[in-house]
Amino acid sequence: MSDFKSQPAVQGLVAQYVDGGLSRRQFVKGALALGLGMTTIGALLAACNSTTSGGSTTPKTGGTLKEGYDLDFSRLDPINTNWYDPAFYAVYESLVTNDPQGNYVPQVASSWTVSGDGLTVTFKIRSGLKFHSGATLDATAIKAVYDGIADPKNGSPLGSVWAPVASTDAPDPTTLVIKLKHPYFDLFNIVKTGYWDIVNMAYRAQLGDKYGQQGVDGSGPFQLVDWVPGSHTSVKRWANYPGSVTPSIQNKGKPYLDGINWITILDAPQRAIQIQNGEIDTLRGPAFQDIGRLQADKTLTVTQLKEWSGYFFTTNFGRTDLGFDKVNVRQALSHAVDRAGIVKALLFGHGEPLYGPITTADKSYTKDVEQFNQFDVAKANSLLAAEGWKAGSDGILTKNGVRFAFEMIIQAESFNQQLGSALQAQMKTIGVDLKVTSLDRGTFFNRAFAIPDSLMFFYLWPVPIDVVTLFVNSANAHGKGPNWSNAVIPQMDQAVAAWQSAANEAQLIAAGKQFQLAVAEQLPFVPVINRDAFWVNRQNVHGWHPDQWNLYPYYNDVWLG
Amino acid sequence: MLLILTISSVVIFYAMRSAPGGPSGGGVLNPLSSQEIRQAYDHRMGLDQPVYTQYFIYLKHLATGDLGTSLVNGTPITELLATHARNSLVLGLTALVISYLIAIPLGVLAAVKRNTWVDQLAMGGAILGMGIPNFWLALILVYFFSLRLGLLPSAGCCDPPQLILPALVLAAEGTAVTMRMTRSSMLEHLHDDFVRALRAKGLPEWQVVIRHVLRNALIPVISLSGLRLGWLVGYALIVETIFRWPGVGYLLVDSVLRRDYPVAQFFSLLLIFFVLLANWLADIGYGLANPRIRVA
Numbered sequence: 001m002s003d004f005k006s007q008p009a010v011q012g013l014v015a016q017y018v019d020g021g022l023s024r025r026q027f028v029k030g031a032l033a034l035g036l037g038m039t040t041i042g043a044l045l046a047a048c049n050s051t052t053s054g055g056s057t058t059p060k061t062g063g064t065l066k067e068g069y070d071l072d073f074s075r076l077d078p079i080n081t082n083w084y085d086p087a088f089y090a091v092y093e094s095l096v097t098n099d100p101q102g103n104y105v106p107q108v109a110s111s112w113t114v115s116g117d118g119l120t121v122t123f124k125i126r127s128g129l130k131f132h133s134g135a136t137l138d139a140t141a142i143k144a145v146y147d148g149i150a151d152p153k154n155g156s157p158l159g160s161v162w163a164p165v166a167s168t169d170a171p172d173p174t175t176l177v178i179k180l181k182h183p184y185f186d187l188f189n190i191v192k193t194g195y196w197d198i199v200n201m202a203y204r205a206q207l208g209d210k211y212g213q214q215g216v217d218g219s220g221p222f223q224l225v226d227w228v229p230g231s232h233t234s235v236k237r238w239a240n241y242p243g244s245v246t247p248s249i250q251n252k253g254k255p256y257l258d259g260i261n262w263i264t265i266l267d268a269p270q271r272a273i274q275i276q277n278g279e280i281d282t283l284r285g286p287a288f289q290d291i292g293r294l295q296a297d298k299t300l301t302v303t304q305l306k307e308w309s310g311y312f313f314t315t316n317f318g319r320t321d322l323g324f325d326k327v328n329v330r331q332a333l334s335h336a337v338d339r340a341g342i343v344k345a346l347l348f349g350h351g352e353p354l355y356g357p358i359t360t361a362d363k364s365y366t367k368d369v370e371q372f373n374q375f376d377v378a379k380a381n382s383l384l385a386a387e388g389w390k391a392g393s394d395g396i397l398t399k400n401g402v403r404f405a406f407e408m409i410i411q412a413e414s415f416n417q418q419l420g421s422a423l424q425a426q427m428k429t430i431g432v433d434l435k436v437t438s439l440d441r442g443t444f445f446n447r448a449f450a451i452p453d454s455l456m457f458f459y460l461w462p463v464p465i466d467v468v469t470l471f472v473n474s475a476n477a478h479g480k481g482p483n484w485s486n487a488v489i490p491q492m493d494q495a496v497a498a499w500q501s502a503a504n505e506a507q508l509i510a511a512g513k514q515f516q517l518a519v520a521e522q523l524p525f526v527p528v529i530n531r532d533a534f535w536v537n538r539q540n541v542h543g544w545h546p547d548q549w550n551l552y553p554y555y556n557d558v559w560l561g
Numbered sequence: 562m563l564l565i566l567t568i569s570s571v572v573i574f575y576a577m578r579s580a581p582g583g584p585s586g587g588g589v590l591n592p593l594s595s596q597e598i599r600q601a602y603d604h605r606m607g608l609d610q611p612v613y614t615q616y617f618i619y620l621k622h623l624a625t626g627d628l629g630t631s632l633v634n635g636t637p638i639t640e641l642l643a644t645h646a647r648n649s650l651v652l653g654l655t656a657l658v659i660s661y662l663i664a665i666p667l668g669v670l671a672a673v674k675r676n677t678w679v680d681q682l683a684m685g686g687a688i689l690g691m692g693i694p695n696f697w698l699a700l701i702l703v704y705f706f707s708l709r710l711g712l713l714p715s716a717g718c719c720d721p722p723q724l725i726l727p728a729l730v731l732a733a734e735g736t737a738v739t740m741r742m743t744r745s746s747m748l749e750h751l752h753d754d755f756v757r758a759l760r761a762k763g764l765p766e767w768q769v770v771i772r773h774v775l776r777n778a779l780i781p782v783i784s785l786s787g788l789r790l791g792w793l794v795g796y797a798l799i800v801e802t803i804f805r806w807p808g809v810g811y812l813l814v815d816s817v818l819r820r821d822y823p824v825a826q827f828f829s830l831l832l833i834f835f836v837l838l839a840n841w842l843a844d845i846g847y848g849l850a851n852p853r854i855r856v857a
Contacts, residue, residue, distance in 0.1 A: 157593035213635035230815040445592040446582030
């Protein structure tokens with residue numbers, strides 16, 4: 001083997017591999033072409049893996065980043081998308097964003113002030129900005145976006161979190177004034193999300209239903225090339241990008257990459273294979289069972305973050321025969337859930353039990369929620385017995401001739417199915433007959449708005465309380481929004497109102513705690529688990545830094561070695 | 562053929578709309594959208610009209626050559642057809658070529674070397690090929706060639722290396738069936754009177770086998786080809802989905818799940834048309850290969 005290693009061709013191949021310029025597959029093919037046997041190649045690979053480094057630190061321009069993504073891409077229309085995906089961070093910008101420490105930092109706005117009474121927020125907008133089309137991006141253009149979100153005709157399902165806004169004004173091109181009905185410190189949490197990204201509304205109106213499908217017009221460093229649902233989304237460098245003013249972004253000019261290609265990989269085990277095989281450069285969301293293997297691979301870097309997500313299930317308050325309108329029954333079901341066991345068995349320890357509605361990573365998380373919803377079968381049984389439920393001959397509880405049996409619908413996805421099966425087994429231990437029905441996406445949401453007995457849902461949002469308010473707000477019950485339990489609980493509405501009227505960060509955190517305790521105790525839905533977020537990159541990828549406070553990495557600094 | 566296509570179009574049209582959750586129910590719009598927004602979308606798209614009205618509008622558009630556009634991403638179906646049909650054609654043809662290149666020589670060899678280790682090995686392979694489900698074979702191949710050896714990509718399109726694994730998987734069962742069919746058909750003819758006569762005339766054995774026996778033995782194989790094209794279409798739905806090969810099968814599965822009515826309708830009909838066409842071509846090929854049938 002030492003003879004082979006001394007050959008210039010082999011040395012060149014090894015150098016390229018170590019620098020990250022070749023994938024493992026390309027390396028093996030090259031080595032085979034040089035006449036090396038598999039044993040020799042294996043030994044070379046092992047030797048290379050122990051010396052693989054990040055390569056040089058001088059950014060190189062060019063190349064297309066191939067990023068694997070665990071979800072399908074939604075249409076790229078901030079106002080009416082299913083979900084905002086990583087491409088939003090490439091083609092759009094918002095008023096503000098977060099730095100890796102969670103501070104609000106400029107993006108389209110260069111600075112901002114909040115009035116003493118908390119009722120007026122004034123943003124200074126960077127001058128000279130354009131959309132990809134060349135149209136002017138100024139305060140008037142941003143006002144058009146925010147007014148569009150507020151207008152029910154545009155179909156934004158998130159209007160309720162914008163309800164505290166009284167008006168948006170643009171007195172001059174570089175000044176945007178948001179007037180509030182009451183103090184609303186959470187405003188910054190809202191406008192930083194992809195749903196409030198700045199879009200050219202004139203172009204959006206021109207394309208109508210095809211906006212976000214056939215074209216987009218944002219101001220981010222990349223322009224959309226194509227979006228093929230179920231397959232990929234591609235962007236290319238925007239030649240006229242004026243550069244970023246965000247302090248945490250190092251590259252103040254045009255992006256280094258020629259383009260980015262996000263590849264939808266819905267088959268969980270395939271994600272790890274593709275990044276190990278060098279078919280993709282970066283990856284979001286490997287299967288949990290593959291994480292150990294990826295961490296052991298020295299050609300890869302695995303980043304683990306807390307994720308702003310949660311799995312929960314609803315209980316239709318209209319099923320009064322089952323007592324779902326009674327808090328004791330909901331608490332009984334919750335006590336039957338072995339959250340820690342689920343995290344260990346299904347997430348391989350890469351997650352946490354959810355005792356309240358949000359993850360421990362959130363600034364306002366309170367450990368007080370952990371006094372509720374602990375796994376306690378005896379307590380579950382006694383709560384149900386106190387409500388008059390008794391075990392029938394088949395072990396299933398009955399009351400007034402009604403069996404305690406209900407259906408939970410889930411979206412057909414492998415982890416959902418595993419979780420559904422776990423819940424089914426755990427409900428059985430307290431004499432509850434749970435039937436889990438797996439449905440495709442269209443059917444699932446169709447039935448969700450018809451309020452099924454129960455449904456399991458997964459949310460992901462950078463400030464989770466904001467999205468959770470949608471699920472518990474009585475204004476969203478009865479098909480008007482995603483309150484799929486039809487839960488009308490005055491205590492919850494008060495908690496939502498307190499959250500939405502916080503005037504400063506301290507008040508926001510206090511209101512957040514109140515909100516969490518209300519959910520944990522009243523259970524408008526039953527929280528289950530939160531999973532960790534995993535990102536993986538090959539060594540040839542530089543400047544790619546997923547962080548805790550942004551759902552996706554920014555791509556301005558990314559370059560390929 | 563036209564009658565079958567018409568009946569199929571009605572069945573597909575009604576089946577798609579009978580499935581719960583239309584395009585506005587999570588397929589196209591935000592799933593959190595209110596009922597009002599979804600109703601407004603249905604109205605804009607004409608999805609709130611009676612199904613028979615929608616069907617006649619659809620036929621009217623088809624008659625004028627308007628195949629429609631995808632509800633999900635707004636791409637004209639003609640564009641989808643150009644890219645996805647090409648991809649499917651490349652995959653299907655590659656699988657067919659692989660299949661015949663392996664199956665016919667091995668089938669002939671197995672027949673000529675009957676009851677030897679060559680025969681047993683070939684037939685053992687054929688039994689495996691028929692018995693292994695293609696989704697499982699796909700996983701095994703991905704495990705060895707992508708994960709363990711790092712030689713081939715595990716999925717994607719459309720570089721030549723990305724074609725190898727899906728084509729092999731798609732070819733597997735057909736290869737096995739064709740190999741067995743070739744062998745048994747060869748065995749039927751190897752001891753025919755005309756073969757004995759040819760040998761008696763002193764013709765070299767390879768000429769007897771290849772030029773005379775194989776030609777006759779191929780008749781049932783050609784007949785089987787028509788059926789095989791039909792199977793290929795069915796298997797392509799699975800193989801293209803596993804390997805994320807963006808062909809017609811992949812698009813069809815995706816569009817059904819998203820309730821992208823125009824796309825699902827058109828490509829379902831296209832596949833039906835293709836199967837009918839394949840059977841028709843097989844009949845013609847059978848006639849060409851066997852003049853007795855053509856004359857009759």
